[in-house]
Structure formats: structure tokens, C-alpha cells
Amino acid sequence: MSNKYALKPDELKKEFEQKKPRLLKGEFAGKDWWDLPVEFRDGNWCFPAKPEVLDDLHFANPRKWAATDKDWQLPAGWEKTIRDGMKDRLKRFRSFKVFMDSCVRCGACADKCHFFLGTGDPKNMPVLRAELLRSVYRNDFTGLAKILKNFSGSRTLTADVIKEWHMYFNQCTECRRCSVFCPMGIDTAEITMMARELLNLIGVNNNWILAPVANCNRTGNHLGIEPHTFEQNIMSMVDDIEDVTGVKVNPTFNRKGAEILFITPSGDVFGDPGVYTMMGYLLLFHHIGLDYTISTYASEGGNFGMFTSNEMMKKINAKMYHEAKRLGVKWILGGECGHMWRVVHQYMNTMNGPADFLKEPVSPITGTKFTNAKATKMVHIAEFTADLIKHGKLKLDPKRNDHLRTTFHDSCNVARGMGMLEEPRYVLNKVCNVFHEMPENTIREQTFCCGSGSGLNAEEFMDTRMRGGFPRASAVAHVREKHKVDSLVTICAIDRASLPALMRYWNPGVTVYGLHELVGNALIMKGEKKRTEDLRENPMAGFGEDDDDE
């Protein structure tokens, strides 16, 4: 893979070989972290949001600039804006205040961050990432620390500090892995969210986050797909499904009176390989005869508002309940996505609830009550499918996935912001025969991020992405060597968008799949033709034209 935004894999491998077994890169003896320079270069920063995007969102300080500029054209009085913004957030978020106050710098988090493991940059240790903000907090918001500046590690807010914040709070994917290991439960995701809110107040931002936010606001989805295109795209999948299976599935759009509203990330509608996962959903719903509809207005499960500010998160999320109410559905079913599920699980009902107009979710096929979703009234597709399989409602032939040797990548937000670990594994094991877990320190609640989450999946950010994804890639390489695994199954749209690049870089030959794509492969549909190809039109093993011994 050649790309001006990333080192060649061999060069990066050489860098790692040279510094091993050390994790840090460079010499730091006798240096304090606040003296280390911040260096923007190709591949380690994302393009800032275009002025028209900011105008669209009524965000501060629209201008043309780049992180490599010497002068970032910060607005007049930006120091006060940041200070007031910090004060306000300290007041509104106990989490922020407690996390600022109670870190003991024990260092347990230091080697838990995928960006630290990949870059060797000390300021990517979660503790120091938080200290970037904490050092200013100590200076401006605590009494004693200010007097003994060097002693307490506090410092004045300067334009260089802002540059440093921009660098390192955009080298955090809000994956919460550090928070699993922290004895105080300090969650760097929370601190990064605060820092990004603050940076947005003075126009320091990321186009790969804000452009989708603006799109989502206008068209209902991040990719800016207008309703007719959205519908056409799904209908073209219907044709593809018919080609492969001989079955014509029949999705409906914006249909009032449907029992269930289905919402999935727009990446599943437009991105490869997400579209195959979408085909899996469509097959599944057809298989069980589900009374569902898809909305072109609430056509985005994901929520890049989460990477912008809590107000923006709320604004984008509001469409889900609004549309469910308009259509008069009973409850909402959600597709495979990571941060979407953090928002749905931990924020949606608080922000836009209570959802009194919906009913407590009950599976129309099995009658199972999803009591764990009785207030939010939104069920995860993996929970839904696991329940179907458990009740024997699906006709499955796992042999149809015999051409794949799989492993499962837990998505950070689903694992650590929701706690759904077993259901996808249960489903996966029922639809395929070969499954091997990656090493235990890299899965479940200790899962590693793909390196591109939280709106950092930009092309121009490739170097940092490939480094940040290294721990995940290293774990995949392990099962690839040991068990010849060639298929990485995920339940996250950003994973499906970013892991293919990561695999091409580190582990060529490993393909990325969505869980429900494999479900779609395995489903024995009523009236189907002889299946010889999977949804990607790749031949299945043992189902070829020649071998009729089946």
C-alpha cells in the first residue's frame, strides 16, 4: 500500500524492530513532557472543517487553515472562551471534575492505549493525554497548584497548548480501554469529549467529523445521501440478493404502521463491505417475515455529533424517536455499529426520551420480551438474531461459510459502553464452523480499537491510523499464523470501513466481514436457488457447480 500519508509497512516494521522491546520511541531522559515539541506532519493530522460546513452548523470561527500553519487564526479572546467553556463543563459534568481531580498517575493506563502502543509517543499515554488538560485545569481552577507551578505540573494556556490538544485529543478514539484498567475508573473518552467540545468553541476541528455532522443534519445521514438515492441504493442490493439467492426481498421505506423501524449506519447502505452486511439484514428480515420499515429521514445509526459535542449528539439522535413516533412503529431495531450503540444505550433515552409513544420491545417471531431495552425501546440486531437462533426460528447452514476461517473483533463501544459480548459470538458460532478467538488481552472488554474510530477515519490521517491499528492487527496476525484465520468479523460500521485498510497494511489476505453478512450467507431461504456463491459473489467451499455430492 503506498500512500503519501503513511510510511510503507516495511519502514514502520523496521521502526518497531529497532525500538523493541521498548514501547516508547525516542529519548526522553531528563525531559519533562511539557517541553516536548508538537510536530504536525503528513499523516498525523486531519484536515480542518471547511468554512461552509461551519457556517452550516453555526459553529465558531470559519476560516481556511491547516494544522501545519504557524498561526491558527484563533478568534480574539479565545483564552477566555476556553476557560469559560471549561468552567461551564466542570459544573455540568461530575465526571469531568472528578477525573480532573483524582488521577494518581499510577501509570496502569500507560501501555493500554492503542495509539501509545503504535506511536510510542509519551503524550499518547492516557494519563498524559489527560494531563494536557489537567495541567491547565490545575493552573486556572485550583488554588495551591498555581503557586508551585513546576512542582504541581501546571501551566498557562497558550496557543501551543491548543495545538497540543488538537494533536492528542484527535489521537484518541474514545475507545475507553484505559478506563477498564484505571483504578479510579477515569475514562479518557470523557476527557477527550470535553476537549473536543472546547476546541470546537474556537474553531479547531476536523472535517471528517464535522462534514458528516452537517450532512446528517440536512439529509439524515453522514454520507449526505438524499432520500431517492438512499432508496435506490437499497433496491440495487435487492437485485444483487436476487442474483445470488434467487429470492426477491421486499424492504419498505418510510411506511407508516410498520411494527418495527430498522435503523443502521449509512455506511451499511453505501460503503463496501458494509453493503453485504445490509444484504444480510434484508435476507434475515425476509426469512422471518418481519413487519419492518426503513426510514430515509432517520437514515443514520451512527452519530458523529458524539465526537463534536453533547448538544450535537442530541440534535442528530433526536431524529430516531421523532421518526418512530411519526411512523407509529412499536419499537426500533438497530443495526451493527459501535459508537451508535454507545449513544443509543447510554445517551438516547436521557437526551431525547422518554419514549412513551413506543411499546416495550417484543420479538414478533419468538415472543421474547427484551426487558433490558424496556425504556429506550431499541434492540440490537445481535440480541434479536441470537434470540431467533436460540428459539430455532432460523434455518441455517453454517457450512455455507466454510470458505471463511473467522475471528471476532469486539467493537470498543459495544464492549465497553454497552457490555454486549456474548450475543455476537453466539450468532457467529451458529452461522459458521471455523471460529478462533484472538488472544484474551485483545478481545471482549479488553478489545483494541481499529485505530480509526471517533471520526478519525480520514485518508490524510493514515500514518496515525495504521499505527493506532497495530495492536489489533498484531492480534489478528497471531490467529492468522496459528489458525490460518482469514476473516475478521465485526459488528461496527467504522470497523468495516477502516479495518480493510488496516488489514491490507499489516495482514494482507485477511478480509473484513459484518456479522449479519455471514448470517445472510448461512440462511436457507424459502424458494432459493442452489447457492454456490456468498453475498460477495465469491464461491463457497463445497458448493461448487462440480461437486454435486452435497
Added chain:
Amino acid sequence: MNKFSQLLAAIAAGLAVFVAAWFFIQAGHHGSVPAIAADAVAPAAASPAKGAPIDSSKCILPTDYMRAHHMQELNKWRKDSVRDGNRTFVNPEGAHFDKSLNTCMGCHGSNPMFCFMCHEYANVKPTCWNCHLSPMEVPQ
């Protein structure tokens, strides 16, 4: 300076300070309490010890010193007399004492509460009475 030597320097500095602190403490200690010359002398003067007269007009060592150190003196007496057979204590003024709890009780036994007043007050349980009869148990 590379990181290793820095580390060594830091450890050395740390150790040096702790050791210095320790000596500071120790020095203060030796300066403020009487030297127990008797210990060194006692073995030499061991033979005439038996039946040495008990000089009961004064305590074996100054009162202030005894308040803080009596448990250690008693412990030493026990070891010397029971294990080593060395039963005579000579204090810096040259007075001889039998290394026995009875020596203490000779004076302090007149008040059965003598030990208990302080020990109860300070919530400290001595191990003496695990073997010896305590003055509280001895009929006066």
C-alpha cells in the same frame, strides 16, 4: 546523562538521604540517653555477682530513661539471666543489681497498680504476666 545513570543517581540520592536521616535520628538518640556501659562491664564482673546487694535507694537507671526503655531493659535482663546465666547488672554509677523482676518489685511492688496505671492508660499489654504473677494477683 543517560537514563540509567540518572536512575542510579536518583536511587543513590534517595538512599543517602534516608541513611542520613537515620543517622540523624540515631545520633540524637545516643546523645540524649545515658550510655549503658554496664553491659560491657557486666560479664567481666560476673563472678562476684551472686548475692550482690540490692541498692534500693535508686532505680537502676534514671527515671526518664526507664520510662521509655524499661521494656527493653527487662527484655535484656530476661535474656541475660535466663539464657546466658549472667545475673548481675552494674549501672554507670557502679551500683550492682540482680537481674530479676524481683529487683524491680522490691521498690515498685509496694504499689500494685504501678505497672497497670500507665499500661492501661496507654493501652499496652506487656507480656510479663504471661509467666510471672502480676502484682494484682499477689495478696498484699
Added chain:
Amino acid sequence: MKKVLNPLIAVIVLALIPYAGITYGKLDYVFAIVIPYAAAAILVLGMLFRLVDWIRRPVPFNIPTTCGQEQSLDWVKTNPLECPSNPFMAAMRVLSEVFLFRSLFRNTKAELHSGPKLVYGSHKWLWLGGLAFHWSMLVIVVRHARFFLETLPMPIGLLESFDSFLDVTVPAFYITDAIALAAITFLVLRRLSDEKMRILSLSTDYFPLFLFGAIAVIGISMRYVTKVNVMPVKSLAMTLAHFGFDAPEPIGVLFYIHLFLVCVLLAYIPFSKLVHMGGIFLSPTRNLPNNSRAWRHVNPWNPDIKFRTYAEYEDEFREKMKKAGLPVEKQ
């Protein structure tokens, strides 16, 4: 290395203050009565302020870090402690953090091997050292109750006899004294010996360790080596415990150094990272149950946000939608 030496010097200077004050200034009353009361007042008021200040700030969202399987379908095995689904289990989770340092127990060490390949090993030393330090400190503090109480409650007496069960040395050797010193040494050395720890540590990380170390060394020395007359110490402690103001009888200068450093520590707690002793109870990633889809969590400042409604959306795209055969509300 100024980061290490400065706090060390600071502790030495602090130790010299009562030394000079007692030896040359005869300020026994100040160091025995005035400063301890002041320190206790700062600790109590300071911690109260911190706690009230934290508790007054709202928790807008239910954000537990889930470290195990959530409660979902009946047949899926859940992990009630790492992913509590009710407030009781969330409380258990917090207590397991407070008493057992559960999250630290998970600690691993990552290493880069050829390949390149990342390898993770279990790394429980920090857990062990931290646990040893905190528990022995707690036992030592509780043991000091014998100075402040008229009669010793049975549990504290038992604790003391367990702590001294080895029954070596006179006075009896306390195991926690050795554990505390060893743990402090370990905690200092680990900050110095690891490259990452050297970069991330601040002076304010070494300072409390040195302070604890100095307090412990002097305390141990007074008990086993240099000795003090316990009676005036006890009567001073009783005076303080009864909020009295009687001048103390003479006590050795070493005791005043011990007491003064303890006072410094107490007063330092509310203004430093040592507030983590309160923070851990209030950490929203640990003390909330993961039940936000089953019960609505209320945000007291939930802002009114104007979002783009379906009607506005349809107004923009109506013609395109009609052409594509999508249902519309208004023709």
C-alpha cells in the same frame, strides 16, 4: 531529576521546621496543639468541601464502563459485578474497587517483540504494591487509636495482636510497619525504574510518597529504636481527642517531627491527588448500573435542542421523494 529531588528536599525542610521550632523556639504548644487542630480542621473542612462540591455537580449521563457481559437475554450468562444491572451490584463494584483494587488486578504489561508483535503479560505488582501500601497504612492509622481512646475497642485490640503475632522484638514488631516501608520503597522505585513512569510522574507524585516514608521511618524509629516516653504522648493525644487545650508535658523532638509531618499530610490531602480517596466513590464509570436502556437516566440540565424535523426534511426533498415513489405527508 529535579522532579524527584525537589519533593525530597521539601520533606526534609518540613522535617526541620519542628526540629528548629522545638529545639530553639520552645514552641511545643504550637506544634502539639495549634498545628494539629489546624491540620485536622483543614482536612475535615477541605474534604467536606471537596465531596459536597463533587456531589453538587450533576451526572448528566449514565456512563458506566462495562467490563463484562451485560444483562440481556435470559439465557446469556451475565457478569453482575463487572457489568452491574442494578444499584446494589454497582455499589458492590465500587466496594470491590475500594477494598480490592479490582481494576488494577487486571493490569497487564505490553511488550514489543520481533515480528513486530505485541505481547501482553499479567502484571500484578502494582496491584500488590498498591494494596499492601493502602491496607498497611489503614491498619497503622487504626492502631493509633490506642493513643486517642480511653479503652481500646476489642476489634482494634484484635487487629493489634494479629499485626504483632510474630511476637519478635520488644516492643512487639508490627508486620504492617515492614509492609508499609517495603511498599513505599517499591512505589518510589517503580516510578524511577520505568521509562514511562519517569515521564508521567510529577513532583506531586513523589512528595506524598516521601512524606509517608518519612512519617513511617520516624514512627518506627520511635517505637523500636530511639524510644519516647509514651505517657505524655498519650496525654497529648487524649487532650486532642477531647478538644482540650492543655499544654503538653515535654516530649522528644522526634515525636514532634512525626506529628508535624502527619499534620502536613492531613492538610495536604484535600488539595492534592490524595483526594482520590473520595473520588473513587464518585466515579461515574464505576458507580452507575449499566441499565440505561431499561431505566431512563435523567439529565437535570438536558438542553432544548432544535433539530431538523421530518417536516423540514420533506419540504426540502418532497419532489425527489415523490419521484422515487416514497410516501410523503403533504402532496
